[in-house]
Amino acid sequence: MRLTLVGVSHRQAPVELRERVAVDAAGATALARELADGCEAVVLSTCNRTELYLASGGPSDHLDERASGTLLALAGADGAALAPVLYRLGDDSAALHLFRVAAGLDSLVPGEGEILGQVRDAFEGGSTGPLLDRLFRQALHAGRRARVETAIGESPASVPAAAAALAQQVFGDLAGRRILLVGAGKMSELTARNLRSRGAVIEAVANRTEAHGEELAARVESRSVGLDEIPALLATADVVVTSTSAPGFVIDPETASAALRGRRGRPLLFVDLAVPRDVDPALATIDGCFVYDVDDLEAVVEASLAGRRVEAVRAEQLVAVEAERFREWQASLSVVPAIASLRAHAEEIRSGELAKAEGRLGRLPESERKLVESVTSQIVAKILHLPTVRMKEAAAGAEGVVYADVVRHLFGLEEEEQS
Amino acid sequence: MAELLVWPALLAYGEAAVAYAGSLRGTGASARLGIWGVRIGWLAQTALLIAQALDSDGFPWGTWAGALNLFVWLVVGAYLIWGCTPRYRLLGLAVMPLAVALLVAAWAGGGTGVSSRDTAGWLLALHVGLMLAGFAGLTLAAGLAGLYLWQERRLKQRDTSVLRLRVPPLDSLDRLSARTALISLGVLSAGIVVGLGSFDQGDFDVPMAVTLAIWAVYTVGLLLRREKGLRGRRFAVLLLAGFALVAIVLPLTHFAS
Numbered sequence: 001m002r003l004t005l006v007g008v009s010h011r012q013a014p015v016e017l018r019e020r021v022a023v024d025a026a027g028a029t030a031l032a033r034e035l036a037d038g039c040e041a042v043v044l045s046t047c048n049r050t051e052l053y054l055a056s057g058g059p060s061d062h063l064d065e066r067a068s069g070t071l072l073a074l075a076g077a078d079g080a081a082l083a084p085v086l087y088r089l090g091d092d093s094a095a096l097h098l099f100r101v102a103a104g105l106d107s108l109v110p111g112e113g114e115i116l117g118q119v120r121d122a123f124e125g126g127s128t129g130p131l132l133d134r135l136f137r138q139a140l141h142a143g144r145r146a147r148v149e150t151a152i153g154e155s156p157a158s159v160p161a162a163a164a165a166l167a168q169q170v171f172g173d174l175a176g177r178r179i180l181l182v183g184a185g186k187m188s189e190l191t192a193r194n195l196r197s198r199g200a201v202i203e204a205v206a207n208r209t210e211a212h213g214e215e216l217a218a219r220v221e222s223r224s225v226g227l228d229e230i231p232a233l234l235a236t237a238d239v240v241v242t243s244t245s246a247p248g249f250v251i252d253p254e255t256a257s258a259a260l261r262g263r264r265g266r267p268l269l270f271v272d273l274a275v276p277r278d279v280d281p282a283l284a285t286i287d288g289c290f291v292y293d294v295d296d297l298e299a300v301v302e303a304s305l306a307g308r309r310v311e312a313v314r315a316e317q318l319v320a321v322e323a324e325r326f327r328e329w330q331a332s333l334s335v336v337p338a339i340a341s342l343r344a345h346a347e348e349i350r351s352g353e354l355a356k357a358e359g360r361l362g363r364l365p366e367s368e369r370k371l372v373e374s375v376t377s378q379i380v381a382k383i384l385h386l387p388t389v390r391m392k393e394a395a396a397g398a399e400g401v402v403y404a405d406v407v408r409h410l411f412g413l414e415e416e417e418q419s
Numbered sequence: 420m421a422e423l424l425v426w427p428a429l430l431a432y433g434e435a436a437v438a439y440a441g442s443l444r445g446t447g448a449s450a451r452l453g454i455w456g457v458r459i460g461w462l463a464q465t466a467l468l469i470a471q472a473l474d475s476d477g478f479p480w481g482t483w484a485g486a487l488n489l490f491v492w493l494v495v496g497a498y499l500i501w502g503c504t505p506r507y508r509l510l511g512l513a514v515m516p517l518a519v520a521l522l523v524a525a526w527a528g529g530g531t532g533v534s535s536r537d538t539a540g541w542l543l544a545l546h547v548g549l550m551l552a553g554f555a556g557l558t559l560a561a562g563l564a565g566l567y568l569w570q571e572r573r574l575k576q577r578d579t580s581v582l583r584l585r586v587p588p589l590d591s592l593d594r595l596s597a598r599t600a601l602i603s604l605g606v607l608s609a610g611i612v613v614g615l616g617s618f619d620q621g622d623f624d625v626p627m628a629v630t631l632a633i634w635a636v637y638t639v640g641l642l643l644r645r646e647k648g649l650r651g652r653r654f655a656v657l658l659l660a661g662f663a664l665v666a667i668v669l670p671l672t673h674f675a676s
């Protein structure tokens with residue numbers, strides 16, 4: 001069977017081209033059905049890539065042309081610009097590529113977690129047969145292994161995610177933790193959303209401009225308050241995210257000290273996303289206070305990404321092992337017909353000889369007849385076991401086809417198939 | 420033959436210590452290897468203790484080396500119950516090398532043999548067992564407190580590797596160390612009460628005084644936590660100060676008296 005991949009990704013094509021060929025989940029399913037005319041087809045479409053995976057048993061099928069033509073047709077007037085950036089991969093290369101994609105090794109941020117789910121969705125929406133079914137199952141397995149056996153997906157890759165991860169390092173489970181937003185900046189909102197996705201509650205949005213504060217408060221399901229309420233809110237908040245455009249410190253030790261006394265030792269994390277900074281770094285010297293400014297967070301992200309790159313090397317090794325296993329399986333397909341013929345031939349001989357001896361066996365009790373059946377079947381199975389294993393092993397190398405031909409010749413399987 | 424069980428226990432604990440050290444650079448696989456080392460080693464040591472108990476006429480851990488053997492088993496047992504997960508691998512890295520060193524010392528002192536003829540009564544055996552269990556728990560609480568202080572320092576200093584080399588959250592470490600100290604204090608209190616049963620006025624000595632001081636330090640610490648909100652760094656420091664006394668009283672119990 002032959003496997004073909006034609007696709008376009010963020011590595012070669014700008015977003016203007018990628019968006020021309022992007023399809024949603026329903027579109028991908030429909031497109032896979034349309035392509036699967038006499039072959040297997042899966043369409044993987046994300047914001048970073050659109051890839052068509054096709055597989056067929058016949059070498060005469062023009063899978064490349066069919067897939068390329070489909071993508072160029074999707075691009076419409078931009079087809080001429082798309083053609084040079086399309087990539088075409090076959091068999092081993094296509095499989096390795098999909099395994100790398102599933103492991104997040106081909107993503108913008110190495111190890112990002114969403115892609116594995118997107119590969120699963122594409123697989124479930126595809127029109128799969130034996131080859132693509134095996135390919136995608138093994139790709140999902142490779143993706144999971146990469147995430148479980150390496151730390152490629154563990155560290156945050158953005159400032160908001162780093163802020164949320166730091167909050168988890170202090171408080172553990174963020175469910176029910178209270179967040180105070182000071183300022184209504186974009187980064188502050190992104191951080192708030194990240195914290196909310198982990199169960200935290202936005203207690204209030206404190207902003208100098210009331211209208212902006214109310215807008216953000218509505219978006220994060222909170223309430224808007226004035227900056228003068230900050231000292232009181234510090235007594236109950238767990239995380240304070242600041243992003244005002246104030247020229248000086250909005251929160252200093254004097255502002256915070258009274259509130260901190262009422263906290264009974266509970267820790268307080270300040271995430272200062274503003275430049276110039278909103279939180280006086282001297283607060284970090286107070287017991288239980290942790291202060292991170294935007295430079296600190298970027299340094300954490302950079303260290304995380306460096307860690308991901310190190311882990312990516314290990315993930316590449318895992319993926320290569322999985323790709324090799326798939327290659328061996330795919331190669332074994334070339335000897336499967338010969339093995340099936342050999343087993344059918346042996347079974348034919350066994351049952352024929354038993355039929356010839358029917359006259360003598362007929363006098364045996366039923367239990368003994370069954371015993372004879374069982375023993376002869378076991379003899380055949382044991383004789384054929386080693387040749388079967390050896391043929392599958394040989395199939396992983398170049399000599400698999402030769403072995404299959406030799407078996408056909410030795411046992412006269414070709415003549416049987418022809419007759 | 421049963422005394423040979425000390426070797427699989429030592430080997431498994433040693434493997435756990437090495438695996439935990441390896442997990443600092445590697446992934447969860449090393450930490451899992453460490454956990455299996457702890458489990459297998461603890462089972463081997465449990466079998467050794469059972470063999471010692473069956474072969475003894477009385478309390479087989481009455482000597483300092485025997486007590487050390489039992490103490491190691493209790494510390495590792497407490498670690499197994501409270502902290503034996505990949506996230507607590509740093510605690511394992513602190514506990515397991517210590518367990519190996521102490522078990523080697525117990526073996527060298529003859530505390531892992533199975534032919535003890537110690538005939539201590541059951542009351543004394545219960546007293547020693549409870550005291551050792553209490554101290555083992557306090558050792559684990561100190562380990563958690565140490566981990567808290569280390570992680571707090573990293574967060575205060577804004578260490579960029581804080582999300583790469585992850586340990587349990589500060590809040591969890593704080594709560595877990597307090598809970599461990601509370602349970603250990605309960606066990607220690609029970610041990611003291613049992614010990615009072617065979618106490619004569621003239622018996623009062625330095626180890627007893629230090630034991631009472633330990634009990635007082637932990638009791639005051641836990642009361643302050645409950646009433647005044649003593650937590651975080653200050654509570655961790657108090658636990659370590661209490662442990663410094665434990666580290667003194669254990670040797671005193673067996674060498675000075």
